[in-house]
Amino acid sequence: MRNVLERPGEAPVTLALALAYVTCAFLTGPVEPDPERLFAYGMLRPLDAASGEPWRLLSCAFLHGGIVHLGFNTFALAWIGPMIEKSIGSARFALLYAVSALGGSIAFCLWNAPWQSVVGGSGALFGMMGSAVALNMRAGRHIFSFLAYEGPRALLSLIAVNLVLGWMMPMVSNTCHIGGLLSGFLLTFFFLQGPREGVTTRGAALRAAIALLFVSCAAYCIRPVARWDWLLSAWHEADPGPARDALKRAYMLSAAGDPDAEASEEDLEADFRELQKIRSTYRR
Amino acid sequence: MTPTNPRDRLFAAGMGSLWIAAAFPLVLLAVHEISPVAAVSIASEAARWSLRLCLGVTAVFAAGLALLPTVRAGVAFAFSMWLDSVRRNPAPLRKAQMELRHAETAARHFEVGRLAALQGDLRLAATHLSRALEIDPEIDSALFLLGKTAFQAKDFSSAGRILGEVVAKDPNHAFGEALLLLGRCRYVLGDVECAAELLQRHDREQGGNSKSKFWLAQALFAAGRAAAAEEALRAAATPLQGRRETPEERFYRARARVRLWRARGKA
Numbered sequence: 251m252r253n254v255l256e257r258p259g260e261a262p263v264t265l266a267l268a269l270a271y272v273t274c275a276f277l278t279g280p281v282e283p284d285p286e287r288l289f290a291y292g293m294l295r296p297l298d299a300a301s302g303e304p305w306r307l308l309s310c311a312f313l314h315g316g317i318v319h320l321g322f323n324t325f326a327l328a329w330i331g332p333m334i335e336k337s338i339g340s341a342r343f344a345l346l347y348a349v350s351a352l353g354g355s356i357a358f359c360l361w362n363a364p365w366q367s368v369v370g371g372s373g374a375l376f377g378m379m380g381s382a383v384a385l386n387m388r389a390g391r392h393i394f395s396f397l398a399y400e401g402p403r404a405l406l407s408l409i410a411v412n413l414v415l416g417w418m419m420p421m422v423s424n425t426c427h428i429g430g431l432l433s434g435f436l437l438t439f440f441f442l443q444g445p446r447e448g449v450t451t452r453g454a455a456l457r458a459a460i461a462l463l464f465v466s467c468a469a470y471c472i473r474p475v476a477r478w479d480w481l482l483s484a485w486h487e488a489d490p491g492p493a494r495d496a497l498k499r500a501y502m503l504s505a506a507g508d509p510d511a512e513a514s515e516e517d518l519e520a521d522f523r524e525l526q527k528i529r530s531t532y533r534r
Numbered sequence: 535m536t537p538t539n540p541r542d543r544l545f546a547a548g549m550g551s552l553w554i555a556a557a558f559p560l561v562l563l564a565v566h567e568i569s570p571v572a573a574v575s576i577a578s579e580a581a582r583w584s585l586r587l588c589l590g591v592t593a594v595f596a597a598g599l600a601l602l603p604t605v606r607a608g609v610a611f612a613f614s615m616w617l618d619s620v621r622r623n624p625a626p627l628r629k630a631q632m633e634l635r636h637a638e639t640a641a642r643h644f645e646v647g648r649l650a651a652l653q654g655d656l657r658l659a660a661t662h663l664s665r666a667l668e669i670d671p672e673i674d675s676a677l678f679l680l681g682k683t684a685f686q687a688k689d690f691s692s693a694g695r696i697l698g699e700v701v702a703k704d705p706n707h708a709f710g711e712a713l714l715l716l717g718r719c720r721y722v723l724g725d726v727e728c729a730a731e732l733l734q735r736h737d738r739e740q741g742g743n744s745k746s747k748f749w750l751a752q753a754l755f756a757a758g759r760a761a762a763a764e765e766a767l768r769a770a771a772t773p774l775q776g777r778r779e780t781p782e783e784r785f786y787r788a789r790a791r792v793r794l795w796r797a798r799g800k801a
Contacts, residue, residue: 452545452549455549456549456552459549459552459556460552460556462553462556462557463552463556466556466558466559466560467559469559469560470559470562470563473563475562475563475566475573475574475577476574476576476577476578481570481574484570496569496571497570499570499571500570500574503574503578504574504578509571509574
């Protein structure tokens, strides 16, 4: 942590992220943030990400839900950030942060209900911890050689403890943590360092599959064609005709489990108005 | 190219699953353009079956752990092998390699080969052990270790040939391990009568443990001597007295117990 304050040039991206955390905290309310301001500055809800605001998948990683949340995450960033940034370089570290934050947000959108909201950089911070594990694994003679040393084992314990705490505490999204952890680990292990055995067909196929998985999940978060809220909005915007009827049946299947369930246009309009009410909860 | 060994098959299955998972959201997006109802159906079925698969695999594994001694013992054995592999200290091998650079002798090549084999680097071990034997063909330990390395690398024909030479010189080399591994090579290569004879000789002269008795039982079953095989299985399934069992011995004892259950069930 001392590196960030005394030698900022050594970890510029970490310093920039810490400043971004603090700046966003002041913009939204540092002690008890205003939900409307949090929303305006990029709080993530799956239904908003699917309604033309995909930037929230990344912006939520710079916001925090209070002084304690901000304090913990800024401390964790200052502790692990410089170490990772000096190991992989500032540009890769910035990419790691972005991909881990996106990974956490994507996991949240895929797992949680559309109206649930999340803020915080801990998905990205878990990504950094995953990256540290990956760096240790790649550095050894054998990918599990690092377990012979106490430091890396302590890192694994720290990750496990944080995941358990996240599972126990009600206001913490462990989905984001796990998504960020996996994204950071996979990015570092497979993409940020050259292949151990040289370029092979197997390795290239594996990397391609992982990249495709990430991109396709992100695409699904932006366009969740099987989720009831997106289908309802698409039905509302569609012109009368067979396409609109198909969307109605899809919505009824998604929401009620039966595509042919009895529901009039007025019923769906009422559902849509309820959805709009949820959408406008934090909008001024 | 069709994968031939279990590890390649497992990797292929994993890759296939990963590609299916990666393409699934895009497939949903594409299907939606044709039929939104179909996309929702596919998504819900996929979610339902994924959950069933996860629960099923967990239930099978938990049932295996609870009911089958081989699963418990196998997990413990695999864990102990993994723990050994991560605890290995590479420093002695590096030191031996450095000493070899100063003066090339058969003894130094043998030492590098021995330490490489301990590290699990079978290719390096084979290279140096072969070189040691080129310089001094009389190092029986190097010949045995070369045969053992080939055995561990699953090159049973080479292992059989080399271990045959070791056993011809000294049947009790390495406390009978050469005889044991040679018997196993013969079994794997299909010469079950010879395998049974060698393993029975090992059992008579060395006593053996659950692993050697289990291998003997397999060879005897393959040779059509079921009664003697069951006798060997019973001996393999008997708990050890006087000292603590290693995870490997416990695993083979568990395999012997399950094999006995199957044999009794058929009877």
